[in-house]
Amino acid sequence: MSILEIKNFSFYYANKNDASLEDINLSLAKSSVTALIGPSGCGKSTLLRSINRICDITQGNRYKGEIIFKGKNILSKNTNLIKLRSKIGMIFQAPTPFNMSIRDNVLYGLKIKGIKNKAELNVILESSLKKANLWKEVKDRLDSDATKLSGGQAQRLCIARAIALSPEILLFDEPTSALDPISTAAIEELILELKQKYCVLIVTHNMSQAKRIADVTAFMYLGKLIEAGNSKDIFNRPKTKLLSDYVGGKIG
Numbered sequence: 567m568s569i570l571e572i573k574n575f576s577f578y579y580a581n582k583n584d585a586s587l588e589d590i591n592l593s594l595a596k597s598s599v600t601a602l603i604g605p606s607g608c609g610k611s612t613l614l615r616s617i618n619r620i621c622d623i624t625q626g627n628r629y630k631g632e633i634i635f636k637g638k639n640i641l642s643k644n645t646n647l648i649k650l651r652s653k654i655g656m657i658f659q660a661p662t663p664f665n666m667s668i669r670d671n672v673l674y675g676l677k678i679k680g681i682k683n684k685a686e687l688n689v690i691l692e693s694s695l696k697k698a699n700l701w702k703e704v705k706d707r708l709d710s711d712a713t714k715l716s717g718g719q720a721q722r723l724c725i726a727r728a729i730a731l732s733p734e735i736l737l738f739d740e741p742t743s744a745l746d747p748i749s750t751a752a753i754e755e756l757i758l759e760l761k762q763k764y765c766v767l768i769v770t771h772n773m774s775q776a777k778r779i780a781d782v783t784a785f786m787y788l789g790k791l792i793e794a795g796n797s798k799d800i801f802n803r804p805k806t807k808l809l810s811d812y813v814g815g816k817i818g
């Protein structure tokens with residue numbers, strides 16, 4: 567069942583006349599992982615960021631089309647961006663723990679939302695860290711500095727911070743590109759666990775990673791979505807020459 571529908575979506579950066587994304591159509595299913603792949607500069611991150619309206623931060627960026635989430639076009643001027651970003655969480659390429667304790671990192675968004683009840687916060691703290699597979703490693707040092715965590719732990723902390731806000735969709739922008747192979751495997755395993763509960767969209771340069779964890783893969787090229795479908799079909803039976811060349815290492 568679809569949870570988010572991108573319909574005829576085009577995106578233009580303020581300083582450019584040409585579209586950086588052109589007429590994109592893609593739907594994301596509940597309890598699934600979708601990977602966005604394609605050569606550098608094809609628009610993967612722009613599309614991901616558009617889904618929680620981070621691209622809006624720069625004045626003058628323009629878009630056309632619709633992104634429908636829960637029956638509403640999130641591109642509408644009336645969208646409450648704080649609420650949207652709690653329902654559609656984002657995890658970036660480089661882990662971004664805030665310069666505060668592990669506890670305060672996880673509870674950051676909840677405190678902004680005005681939740682003060684300590685018992686409630688403690689329950690959410692523990693469950694979010696457990697869902698992010700970090701609880702065992704940090705339960706005895708919740709008040710220590712989060713910036714001292716390893717890269718892999720810091721990335722899982724960022725995932726816990728997003729989970730604490732009860733999201734429905736998690737967006738991952740190359741979440742393992744700054745991590746070693748062991749931390750990468752831990753994050754991939756975690757993503758496979760998270761998809762039971764959340765819809766996951768991940769940008770990756772790593773085709774093996776997309777094969778390992780994505781149910782659906784969407785291939786982009788020069789701002790266009792060329793092919794999307796079941797990952798096995800995308801990698802084993804590409805329909806277009808462009809995708810076949812990309813998978814074969816001839817472009818990108």
Ligand SMILES: Nc1ncnc2c1ncn2[C@@H]1O[C@H](COP(=O)(O)OP(=O)(O)OP(=O)(O)O)[C@@H](O)[C@H]1O
Binds near residue numbers: 582586606611771
């Ligand atoms: N802030 C910006 N202002 C202007 N143009 C931008 C901006 N960010 C990205 N672009 C341009 O938009 C296009 C798509 O970039 P984007 O970063 O979305 O691609 P990508 O597929 O994620 O690339 P990569 O794999 O290298 O991260 C590129 O031509 C890029 O130069």
